[in-house]
Amino acid sequence: MSGTISLFEAYNRTAYPLVGHGKRNIQVLKDVLSELDGKMESDVYGSGELIEDFQNKIAKFLGKEAAVFFPSGTMAQQIAMRIWSEKKGIKRVAYHPLCHLEIHEEEGLKHLHGIESLLLADKTRLIQLEDVLNMDTNISCLLLELPQREIGGELPSYEELEAISAFCREKGIILHLDGARLLEVLPYYEKSAEQICSLFDSVYISFYKGIGGIAGAILAGHEAFVKESVIWKRRHGGDLISLYPYVLSADHFFMQRQDRFQQYYEGAKELAGLYNDCQGTTTRPVVPVSNMFHIHFSLPKAKLEPVLVAVYEETGVGFITRLNHIDDETSYCEVNIGDQFASIPKEVIHQAFHVLNQKLQEALQEK
Amino acid sequence: MSGTISLFEAYNRTAYPLVGHGKRNIQVLKDVLSELDGKMESDVYGSGELIEDFQNKIAKFLGKEAAVFFPSGTMAQQIAMRIWSEKKGIKRVAYHPLCHLEIHEEEGLKHLHGIESLLLADKTRLIQLEDVLNMDTNISCLLLELPQREIGGELPSYEELEAISAFCREKGIILHLDGARLLEVLPYYEKSAEQICSLFDSVYISFYKGIGGIAGAILAGHEAFVKESVIWKRRHGGDLISLYPYVLSADHFFMQRQDRFQQYYEGAKELAGLYNDCQGTTTRPVVPVSNMFHIHFSLPKAKLEPVLVAVYEETGVGFITRLNHIDDETSYCEVNIGDQFASIPKEVIHQAFHVLNQKLQEALQEK
Structure with missing residues (x-):
């Protein structure tokens, strides 16, 4: 059932993860190296x-x-x-x-x-x-x-x-x-x-x-x-x-992404707006000034996590990967926008936020 | 001509490099990763x-x-x-x-x-x-x-x-x-x-x-x-x-080579013996106790390097990658035996040492 898997696990199972560039698995390095000649000297x-x-x-x-x-x-x-x-x-x-x-x-x-x-x-x-x-x-x-x-x-x-x-x-x-x-x-x-x-x-x-x-x-x-x-x-x-595994990947992704930061910034502003429309949820900054922001929830970590897992499972959208404890009433997390956000259909995101908002309201009423 | 390329360059062009495991190019990491599932998490x-x-x-x-x-x-x-x-x-x-x-x-x-x-x-x-x-x-x-x-x-x-x-x-x-x-x-x-x-x-x-x-x-x-x-x-x-580029390669080659060190050790003793049979050349230790040793030459770096480059070009055998200055009379280098030594036909090595010894004798006489 929902409560038995971690937020991170549930996030990794979603079809539409909202944050970052994708999984940090070794495929990232395999992709970088696959484009390069093996004779390149260390x-x-x-x-x-x-x-x-x-x-x-x-x-x-x-x-x-x-x-x-x-x-x-x-x-x-x-x-x-x-x-x-x-x-x-x-x-x-x-x-x-x-x-x-x-x-x-x-x-x-x-x-x-x-x-x-x-x-x-x-x-x-x-x-x-x-x-x-x-x-x-x-x-x-x-x-x-x-x-x-x-x-x-x-x-x-x-x-x-x-x-x-x-x-x-x-x-x-x-x-x-x-x-x-x-x-x-x-x-x-x-x-x-x-x-x-x-x-x-x-x-x-x-x-x-x-x-x-x-x-x-x-x-x-x-x-x-x-x-x-x-x-x-x-x-x-x-x-x-040899530092080349890091140098080559840094160079690869610098060249690939250096012109995408306007897109990430716009994505962050859009996503923060959606969170700010949810009950008991505010972002810091309210309007992001980069690709990142924090979300503060009026629910404690222990109560919010099962709610999020249920939303991920119902909607297929992964909102956040981890949640930080503040106190018995509140929690927060960090969000970074990367390549993934722009690739998800808007109606999928809006429908998922509708479900999230409903479940947050229910949880806040139970509080 | 021989004198115009560096010892390292000349070594890298030889068909039979005697020391180490092979070139330190990015193919080494490509090979490690090619055997692993890209889904492996960092x-x-x-x-x-x-x-x-x-x-x-x-x-x-x-x-x-x-x-x-x-x-x-x-x-x-x-x-x-x-x-x-x-x-x-x-x-x-x-x-x-x-x-x-x-x-x-x-x-x-x-x-x-x-x-x-x-x-x-x-x-x-x-x-x-x-x-x-x-x-x-x-x-x-x-x-x-x-x-x-x-x-x-x-x-x-x-x-x-x-x-x-x-x-x-x-x-x-x-x-x-x-x-x-x-x-x-x-x-x-x-x-x-x-x-x-x-x-x-x-x-x-x-x-x-x-x-x-x-x-x-x-x-x-x-x-x-x-x-x-x-x-x-x-x-x-x-x-x-993420340290995985280093961890994965360490694991890969540890598993591949951990049982080969007896072979490297035997190779070092054999190779040191061949050097000790050459004029103006002694190894330290005389009989190696691991896969490594130093070679001391009774010729200075500036005189010996062109001799070595000429031997590499004539024989196709690469002896050493670099030479260290000691003084106007002598020089030395470090040798490490890896996978390569055992893969080279013995007659190729012996013939190359014959040429090396001759050229060393000539150079020592000119001194």
């Missing part, structure tokens, strides 16, 4: 055409002098913080309380690099110009994440970004972009990656978020900075003899 | 059957409670040193002056972990029991590398290993095995991996040396140690969303 410890060409391509895309491929953003960003901290002689950097470095890296920045963090704003909102103007400027670097994922993917206005950047330059504070989802915010800003990156001294982007690769990241900036990051990459154990 | 941040089954398999093979897959040995070993240093409250570990951590990792151990090294023995020889008995015991951990790669792949006797292990246990010093090439030494010792590993508290093995995978390593030991290493793996940026 990269070797960061050298070789395969990796260097891709690094150059992304450096150019970001408008930076140089770029280096990393196995992960965790590694790339800690290294950026270390280089800037040593350059400035201040082992302290500022970022949001829900920054990846603060909550997802087991305090690597502290334990490996001895760098402290200065937290700006609070967990409920973006860092604003005001926060920056009033912060303790005894820091080497300010890290901004665009969009701020953990609060649903919000963005400051471009003018606010420019003002923050100008202030940092004036004060000699390095500005680093956590651009894990940089392509995701270009449609909202109506700017090129190069324009946005020009406000920052260093930039990290990820290749397995909206781009949908296997794993991997790029760190970009001035030549001297990037050169130093390569030394730290070796220290971290990230200078692998 | 590992997700260290979880999932794909990665857990392999970790369990290798833990069992090594006779350890638990094991965890790492992108690199650099990361795995620094983390082992950090965990042991914190456990003992001593930020100092002992190893050979040519240990990977000392010469190939840009001093990551110092810069990321603040751990100092105590160097035992010297660059020309193995760490001996005597060195261990007389060392400053104010260390948390002693790291032994089997075989000691940078001096040609030498090994202590098994009895000496046992005595070192017993001494460390008596003194409360942790003993860690750099077993990057562990399978490579089993035929010489006539021991199982489990037997050798039982002398050590923690073990690292590599999957792209003799096993011939794409990249990746395993760190194994007691459950509590391995659990802690997973936290550090995340701190280092090694807990990737």
Whole structure:
């Protein structure tokens, strides 16, 4: 019966999964490799055409002098913080309380690099110009994440970004972009990656978020900075003899999807609108500014999950893959729009939302 | 003409390359994936059957409670040193002056972990029991590398290993095995991996040396140690969303080659014998104790390279891929025996060595 299978399992059985690009199975890599000549030579410890060409391509895309491929953003960003901290002689950097470095890296920045963090704003909102103007400027670097994922993917206005950047330059504070989802915010800003990156001294982007690769990241900036990051990459154990499974898939999906982010953004706005029309359901942001948003439900996880599983089974539509506990009354989840949303007939989606709304109403009445 | 192409290029053009398993091109990964069902699900941040089954398999093979897959040995070993240093409250570990951590990792151990090294023995020889008995015991951990790669792949006797292990246990010093090439030494010792590993508290093995995978390593030991290493793996940026390209290839080639190391070892002894019969050429060790050895030539790199290229072109046999400068009189290289050596007809090899020896004699006379 419905209650016996997990939300994730039920989602994977649906004919019409709404989020992401599709399953993360090994077929993804098989497809990438099937188009390539087997005689293509592996990269070797960061050298070789395969990796260097891709690094150059992304450096150019970001408008930076140089770029280096990393196995992960965790590694790339800690290294950026270390280089800037040593350059400035201040082992302290500022970022949001829900920054990846603060909550997802087991305090690597502290334990490996001895760098402290200065937290700006609070967990409920973006860092604003005001926060920056009033912060303790005894820091080497300010890290901004665009969009701020953990609060649903919000963005400051471009003018606010420019003002923050100008202030940092004036004060000699390095500005680093956590651009894990940089392509995701270009449609909202109506700017090129190069324009946005020009406000920052260093930039990290990820290749397995909206781009949908296997794993991997790029760190970009001035030549001297990037050169130093390569030394730290070796220290971290990230200078692998072969990174090509990640480089090739990053390149493949970057080329395939770089022009689809407007479509994902429009899809997110459409989908968020449908959720906001359901009872006891609101999205954050109400109108998305990228391909992602959060959904907040006025039902707790334990009550909502069986409702969702029943809707998936009745409609064949998979809404979300997992649900997070907030408290006994509420729950939330993250949604990312990829290739799948646009491929599903509109009437299927609307009919499924009709069923979802009915079942939510019933569950809310029982509450 | 011969002089205009590099040794590596000339080697790659030969019909009979003597060393390794073959070219490190992307066909290696294509072959691994072609045998697998595309529906196989990716590992997700260290979880999932794909990665857990392999970790369990290798833990069992090594006779350890638990094991965890790492992108690199650099990361795995620094983390082992950090965990042991914190456990003992001593930020100092002992190893050979040519240990990977000392010469190939840009001093990551110092810069990321603040751990100092105590160097035992010297660059020309193995760490001996005597060195261990007389060392400053104010260390948390002693790291032994089997075989000691940078001096040609030498090994202590098994009895000496046992005595070192017993001494460390008596003194409360942790003993860690750099077993990057562990399978490579089993035929010489006539021991199982489990037997050798039982002398050590923690073990690292590599999957792209003799096993011939794409990249990746395993760190194994007691459950509590391995659990802690997973936290550090995340701190280092090694807990990737998907490690499957490395895990699958490691598993594939481990299964394919684990029983071939006796053959590689015999091949190494045979090939070293042929080199030792050539003028101005000696191997180290004279009789190999694994699938690897070094060759020392009484000719400098600049003089020897064109000689080798000419021999490759005349005979179709590729001897070595690269040559290292020592001084104006001598040079050396490393040789690893893999699948290729046994597939080449003996008469082709003997004829090629005849030509090599002649050309070496001529070059030595001109000197």
